Amino acid sequence: MNNLINIFFLFLTLTTSGFSQKPTGVWDAFAFGAKGDGKTMDTKTIQTAIDQCHAAGGGKVYLHNGTFLSGTIYLKSNVTLYLEAGATLLGSANVADYPITPSKYPTYGGDLVTDKMFIYAEEAHNISIAGRGTIDGRGDDFNGPYLSPSFSGRPRILHFRNCENVQVRDVTLRNSGSWVQFYQSCRNMVIDGITVDSRENKDIEKSRHADAKGRNTDGMDLVDCQVVRVSNCFITSGDDGICLKSLSPNESCRDITITNCIVSTNASGIKIGTETSGAFEDITVQNCTVFDTRVDAISIMTVDGARIERINISNISVRNVKGTAIFLRLGARNRTYRKNAKAATGILKDILIENVQGTRIGGYGCSITGIPGFLVENITLKQIRLRFDGSNKPLLSDDDTRKPVPIAPPAVNHTVPEKIDAYPRGEMFGRLPAYGFYIRHGKNISLDNIALDYADDENRSAIVADDVDTLEIIGLKAKPSPNVSEVVQLKNVRNSPNLPKSN
Known part of the structure; x- marks a missing residue:
């Protein structure tokens, strides 16, 4: 019992x-x-x-x-x-x-x-x-x-x-x-x-x-x-779409694949940075669409001492991007996110971007830039076809707490400031001297089968390179500007026998 x-x-x-x-x-x-x-x-x-x-x-x-x-x-x-x-x-x-x-x-x-x-x-x-x-x-x-x-x-x-x-x-x-x-x-x-549906201020044609x-x-x-x-x-x-970051110098983003995604944002679409303390390596992004985006479609940057290498981006479609299509940046903002931490020297190398097509891209110009003494290295852009708005179309400025960029056309920065410690984003230099790609402080840069076009009037060269060691340009198809005699402008470009002698 x-x-x-x-x-x-x-x-x-x-x-x-x-x-x-x-x-x-x-x-x-x-x-x-x-x-x-x-x-x-x-x-x-x-x-x-x-x-x-x-x-x-x-x-x-x-x-x-x-x-x-x-x-x-x-x-x-x-x-x-x-x-x-x-x-x-x-x-x-x-x-x-x-x-x-x-x-x-x-x-x-x-x-x-x-x-x-x-x-x-x-x-x-x-x-x-x-x-x-x-x-x-x-x-x-x-x-x-x-x-x-x-x-x-x-x-x-x-x-x-x-x-x-x-x-x-x-x-x-x-x-x-x-x-x-x-x-x-x-x-x-x-x-x-x-599905992420979290976008305040949905109309991309209005200010942010x-x-x-x-x-x-x-x-x-x-x-x-x-x-x-x-x-x-x-x-x-309402801000960056898919964003990789690092807050610790002893940690890393590693072994990451991003595929078959559709992104639309009030900032950047697919982004590595800006918080970049540790390392980023062995990352693949493929088969994605970025549209109606206010800043950059594709951006890769190290500004707080991170080492970024072996990044592969391919098969990306871009439409109506108010900033720029491709932005690569090595800077030295050197922000730290851990107590008593010290920022290292950033490294940006071994980047492959291929099979990218885009239209209705803002008039800033794409950029690949390092800083004096610290070069971006081994960058390959292959099979890229981009159509830009043109330099006489007004730029849509950003109205958040960061300083607005110049918007009055033509307002081209022929002398581009270094902005070594600035917040990195495609509009950071204003309207660049190239409507397609501006390349500075780089080594082993390859542009293979690049097609560049623009819709409205344009008064800039398609490509401008400054302080580059070994630049290769193969199969370039770029619409010339009637106001500029050179489609490609070279300054202090070394070890590039297939290109005209630089200034």
């Missing part, structure tokens, strides 16, 4: 301790008391489901048939947060529902905390977010300084730190208060088939903040992450 009583009480304990379902591997949020009505806070019920799923060894936390209002949720190892089609995880409009949390890992500024995150994970493994549902960050309800996401009162949607075996699939991430996705020091990640204050809503930030596969994503964002 005593044994029967013990078995009865054990059964009663299991069925009343929060496991309101059999251990099928699926933890339904409704079974834990979630209302899903978009009005009642479901934070605790969702978190309880995650905690118990994790404690049981893992499984799926299931959101379906409702709108689940929540503050910060902490994702844990072996848990998949699954949003069924039609379900919405809706962020709270109360900034107090996104608490400051101590962390083992430093933030952007080096502090050991995290703040204002909708979904957060640290040192978790085998975590996933999946399904055809929507995660809505409620970004329109938050205010804060544009350039300071941390402690600004603007929550990010996803922030994962030092996590391994991460998958984010199929979901829609919309209306973030700040960076939409921020993955820091993570390894073995798959981001596939997601014409209708609403900007919120620095990067579509995807990969920070010191390794072994990452990003594919089949559609990203429209």
Whole structure:
């Protein structure tokens, strides 16, 4: 009899301790008391489901048939947060529902905390977010300084730190208060088939903040992450679309592929930089489209001491880019993001960009530039076809907190300033002396089968090179300007026997 009583009480304990379902591997949020009505806070019920799923060894936390209002949720190892089609995880409009949390890992500024995150994970493994549902960050309800996401009162949607075996699939991430996705020091990640819809000021033909204050809503930030596969994503964002960064001199972005993505942004489309402390190597970007983008379509830069090498970019289509199509920059801003850190000397080399076609590209001109004494090296551009607006079409200036660029045509900078420590972006030099490519402080630069054209009047050469050791130009097809006698201008170009002697 005593044994029967013990078995009865054990059964009663299991069925009343929060496991309101059999251990099928699926933890339904409704079974834990979630209302899903978009009005009642479901934070605790969702978190309880995650905690118990994790404690049981893992499984799926299931959101379906409702709108689940929540503050910060902490994702844990072996848990998949699954949003069924039609379900919405809706962020709270109360900034107090996104608490400051101590962390083992430093933030952007080096502090050991995290703040204002909708979904957060640290040192978790085998975590996933999946399904055809929507995660809505409620970004329109938050205010804060544009350039300071941390402690600004603007929550990010996803922030994962030092996590391994991460998958984010199929979901829609919309209306973030700040960076939409921020993955820091993570390894073995798959981001596939997601939609990012977080673009304030959607009309690219207006000034950048014409209708609403900007919120620095990067579509995807990969920070010191390794072994990452990003594919089949559609990203429209208020700031950079897909951006790789490094905040630690001892870490790196490495072994990353980005493929079959469509990007449209109010800043740059596909970007390596600008936060560039560690290394970037063995990165491939292919089969992507960038359109209706305000700054650069493709940009690769090191300005804080990073080493960037073995970058392969191919099969990119570009349309209506107000800045420029291709921007490569080695500078020396030398910002540090870790306490007591020192910036190293940057390296930018072994870059291959091929099969890029673009039209309706702003009149700045593309650029490949180092700084005196520090050259960009081994840069190959192959099979590039670009059509620019022309130098007499007014440039659309940027109206955020950075200094606006000159916009009055022709306003060409024939003497290009070095701007060694400046924030890097394609418009940083103003209207360059070349409508196609301006190359300075480089070594082993190859332009192979480049076709350059322009729509309106143009009063610049197609290519200008200055201080370049070994420049190769093969199969150039460039529309000449009636106002300039030289299609290609060379100054202090050395060891290039197939080119005319430079000035």
